[in-house]
Amino acid sequence: xxxxxxxxxxxxxxxxxxxxxxxxxxxxxxxxxxxxxxxxxxxxxxxxxxxxxxxxxxxxxxxxxxxxxxxxxxxxxxxxxxxxxxxxxxxxxxxxxxxxxxxxxxxxxxxxxxxxxxxxxxxxxxxxxxxxxxxxxxxxxxxxxxxxxxxxxxxxxxxxxxxxxxxxxxxxxxxxxxxxxxxxxxxxxxxxxxxxxxxxxxxxxxxxxxxxxxxxxxxxxxxxxxxxxxxxxxxxxxxxxxxxxxxxxxxxxxxxxxxxxxxxxxxxxxxxxxxxxxxxxxxxxxxxxxxxxx
Numbered sequence: 481x482x483x484x485x486x487x488x489x490x491x492x493x494x495x496x497x498x499x500x501x502x503x504x505x506x507x508x509x510x511x512x513x514x515x516x517x518x519x520x521x522x523x524x525x526x527x528x529x530x531x532x533x534x535x536x537x538x539x540x541x542x543x544x545x546x547x548x549x550x551x552x553x554x555x556x557x558x559x560x561x562x563x564x565x566x567x568x569x570x571x572x573x574x575x576x577x578x579x580x581x582x583x584x585x586x587x588x589x590x591x592x593x594x595x596x597x598x599x600x601x602x603x604x605x606x607x608x609x610x611x612x613x614x615x616x617x618x619x620x621x622x623x624x625x626x627x628x629x630x631x632x633x634x635x636x637x638x639x640x641x642x643x644x645x646x647x648x649x650x651x652x653x654x655x656x657x658x659x660x661x662x663x664x665x666x667x668x669x670x671x672x673x674x675x676x677x678x679x680x681x682x683x684x685x686x687x688x689x690x691x692x693x694x695x696x697x698x699x700x701x702x703x704x705x706x707x708x709x710x711x712x713x714x715x716x717x718x719x720x721x722x723x724x725x726x727x728x729x730x731x732x733x734x735x736x737x738x739x740x741x742x743x744x745x746x747x748x749x750x751x752x753x754x755x756x757x758x759x760x761x762x763x764x765x766x767x768x769x770x771x772x773x774x
Contacts, residue, residue: 503535505599506582506684510572511540511590515547517728518590522555528594532603535559537579538590539572569677570693570702577692582684589678592619593726601723602681605669609774613686613715614707616675617723627729628660629679630672630719633767634704635659639755669720671771673711677703678727686715694761701754705761711768718774 507525511518518538525536536558540547543562551560561575573587584606586599598617606612620626638659641652657663661672680703690709693702707717 503533503582504603505532505534505584505586506576506580507534507536507586507588507599508573508576508580509536509538509588509590510569510576511538511547512566513542513544513547514590515544515550518547519550519554521588521590521592522558524593528596529599532600534599535580535582537561537576539563539575541568541572542566568698570695570697570699573677573702574692574695577687580684585682585684585687587677587680587682588725589727591728592679593622595725598723598725602720605720605723606681606683609669609716609718611716612718612774613683613690613710613713614675614717615669615681615723616672616717616719617679617681617725618719618721619676619679619725619727619729621729622726627727628662629676629727630661630674631676631704632659632661632673633708634701634755634758636759639752666721668722669718669774671716671774672719673770674704674707674717675719677706678729679725680706683715686710686713689713690715696757696761697754698750699754700751701758705758708762708768711770716771716774 507529509518509521509525511521518540522536522538525534538551538555538558539561540551541563542565548562551558551562559579561572561579563572563575567575576587577585584603586602588594602615602617606615616629618626619629635655637652637655641647641656646652647656664670690706690713694705697705710717
């Protein structure tokens with residue numbers, strides 16, 4: 481046997497070994513000043529993911545000492561990425577992307593709780609549907625009420641109707657019902673334009689082609705933008721109502737109505753600012769083609 485053949489066999493053996501060492505899925509948790517909720521989230525992962533190989537990454541923004549202590553003493557085996565400043569949602573996701581080694585990366589907020597087989601169902605679904613790059617589950621509040629987490633892309637009027645009294649008008653309600661996909665109700669998984677960032681199961685090979693979240697968005701619209709970029713690459717984004725989990729769902733930027741929000745709610749201003757950046761970014765870009773079925 482020639483030396484070159486031996487080298488090829490050795491390279492293949494090393495490659496195979498590295499592939500086998502990689503976890504099937506990296507679970508990436510984004511957290512902000514809520515160690516109690518983060519602890520519950522991590523424990524739900526440990527409980528429901530004990531039967532398969534995974535790695536767990538936690539990115540925390542504006543990290544406080546009690547969170548550091550909890551992670552050090554209670555979850556020392558977790559990859560912990562603290563940030564001194566409040567870096568925003570997208571930056572935490574991107575920090576996790578830099579660390580993740582799994583074939584799939586499951587991005588979740590710290591205010592979510594997995595159910596039994598949530599991750600296994602995602603793996604089975606993505607293994608079967610190779611054209612899907614990103615998928616979101618059906619999410620419910622802790623009172624058992626399911627929340628809408630899949631949407632059509634924003635139009636400028638969407639924000640106006642959602643943020644002002646105009647939203648109560650019949651024409652605005654019709655627009656918002658379409659935005660919230662209330663005309664679509666299916667039992668099985670189907671393509672959607674975007675899903676909210678609180679839970680996104682992503683194929684890493686496609687994610688690497690799409691790139692990280694856009695750092696121009698500090699908070700809000702980064703999930704919309706990311707899903708749109710998946711579609712622009714020809715990778716499907718879908719919603720799977722057969723996969724469920726809990727989410728402490730809150731609309732921090734919408735509390736108190738438009739006037740109070742504009743005067744006192746910093747999150748409202750961040751949301752509006754992100755919306756302006758989003759529309760500027762896509763002003764001269766055509767809408768990507770959205771698949772009708774998987």
